[in-house]
Amino acid sequence: MALKERDEFSGQVTTGHEWNGIKELNTPVPRLLWVFLSTMGLFAIGWTIMMPSWPGVSGYFRGLLGADQHEAVQQSLVEAEAERSIWSERLASEDLATLAADQSIMTAVRQTGPALFGDNCAGCHGYSATGNAGYPNIAEAPMMWGGDADTIAETIRIGINANHPETRYGQMLAFGRDQMLGSAEISALADYLVSMQGEKFLTPEENAAAQTLFADNCAGCHGEDARGMVETGAPNLTDAHWTYGDDRATIRQSIYNGRQGTMPAWEGRLSTAQIRLLALYVMDLRGDIP
Numbered sequence: 001m002a003l004k005e006r007d008e009f010s011g012q013v014t015t016g017h018e019w020n021g022i023k024e025l026n027t028p029v030p031r032l033l034w035v036f037l038s039t040m041g042l043f044a045i046g047w048t049i050m051m052p053s054w055p056g057v058s059g060y061f062r063g064l065l066g067a068d069q070h071e072a073v074q075q076s077l078v079e080a081e082a083e084r085s086i087w088s089e090r091l092a093s094e095d096l097a098t099l100a101a102d103q104s105i106m107t108a109v110r111q112t113g114p115a116l117f118g119d120n121c122a123g124c125h126g127y128s129a130t131g132n133a134g135y136p137n138i139a140e141a142p143m144m145w146g147g148d149a150d151t152i153a154e155t156i157r158i159g160i161n162a163n164h165p166e167t168r169y170g171q172m173l174a175f176g177r178d179q180m181l182g183s184a185e186i187s188a189l190a191d192y193l194v195s196m197q198g199e200k201f202l203t204p205e206e207n208a209a210a211q212t213l214f215a216d217n218c219a220g221c222h223g224e225d226a227r228g229m230v231e232t233g234a235p236n237l238t239d240a241h242w243t244y245g246d247d248r249a250t251i252r253q254s255i256y257n258g259r260q261g262t263m264p265a266w267e268g269r270l271s272t273a274q275i276r277l278l279a280l281y282v283m284d285l286r287g288d289i290p
């Protein structure tokens with residue numbers, strides 16, 4: 001280690017660097033530490049005087065400003081709750097048609113609906129409610145159980161094939177597995193449904209035979225015209241909306257093994273106001289609320 005060199009004129013220690021005979025003195029920056037510390041100290045003292053600070057025996061010093069974040073949060077919670085309870089009370093009790101016509105209610109529905117639907121329903125029906133394989137499109141498809149607000153609210157409340165004493169039962173029978181129809185008959189029916197989509201051509205004889213099979217086995221639930229019946233929850237088989245799939249193989253599967261989709265019952269898990277809010281939200285997604 002080199003010895004510290006002193007500048008002969010000022011007596012200061014040099015840094016040891018030298019540029020063309022000029023040496024640099026090792027002069028530290030001025031000592032601002034004390035200024036810094038005392039500023040902090042002053043600020044801290046000021047803060048403890050103005051703001052809630054020192055603990056005491058029965059509480060704490062509340063500060064000259066009386067600022068209290070806890071109270072502020074409490075206050076805004078109380079205000080939000082009061083506001084919400086006004087419309088959640090109305091949502092729980094008033095006629096759904098009246099509510100649908102009320103702009104302030106529909107604003108609340110549009111603000112609250114996406115999060116409520118996202119948390120509880122999107123997992124099966126998708127965020128935009130357009131469905132997934134096995135889960136119906138409830139934003140666009142005709143409702144199997146009926147599409148007015150009260151019926152939708154009821155479907156959400158009691159579910160379908162769910163664990164609720166009043167639940168709706170939608171039972172597409174397993175015609176193949178339970179040996180009610182043979183393989184050829186199931187194929188004829190699958191061809192018949194595919195032909196209604198315009199994707200297969202049946203001879204008049206094939207069509208007539210399939211129509212008879214349909215009338216004998218399927219019309220009781222799906223209707224003579226195959227357009228579905230809300231009484232049985234059986235869907236329209238002539239349109240473009242399919243819960244399980246519209247290709248021949250999937251249709252054959254539906255007829256062979258049956259289908260019993262489960263829609264959970266939400267009574268007890270969501271409040272009445274939330275269930276009715278979701279009914280309005282779904283109606284709104286469907287474009288059924290002006």
Ligand code: HEC
Nearest residue numbers: 120121124135143144145146155156160170261262263278
């Ligand atoms: C675990 C999956 C699942 C979740 C979660 C779920 N659903 Fe469903 N939902 C279904 C299935 C499956 C059906 C179709 C049942 C059937 O008819 O076979 C259905 C049917 C429906 C129907 C009736 C459709 C019709 O055509 O009549 C509505 C309305 C509905 N769901 C709304 C909701 C709402 C609102 C939520 C959230 C609170 C929700 N669902 C959550 C699975 C789910």
Ligand code: HEC
Nearest residue numbers: 170171172217218221233234242243244245254259260261
């Ligand atoms: C007891 C009533 C009932 C009978 C009888 C019945 N269905 Fe169904 N069917 C339903 C219900 C309810 C559903 C909806 C099941 C679901 O969504 O989980 C359904 C669904 C279907 C589907 C699936 C539709 C889709 O969206 O993917 C097809 C295909 C179908 N039925 C064809 C038939 C044919 C063909 C027959 C006659 C052989 C028949 N059904 C007889 C009640 C019935």
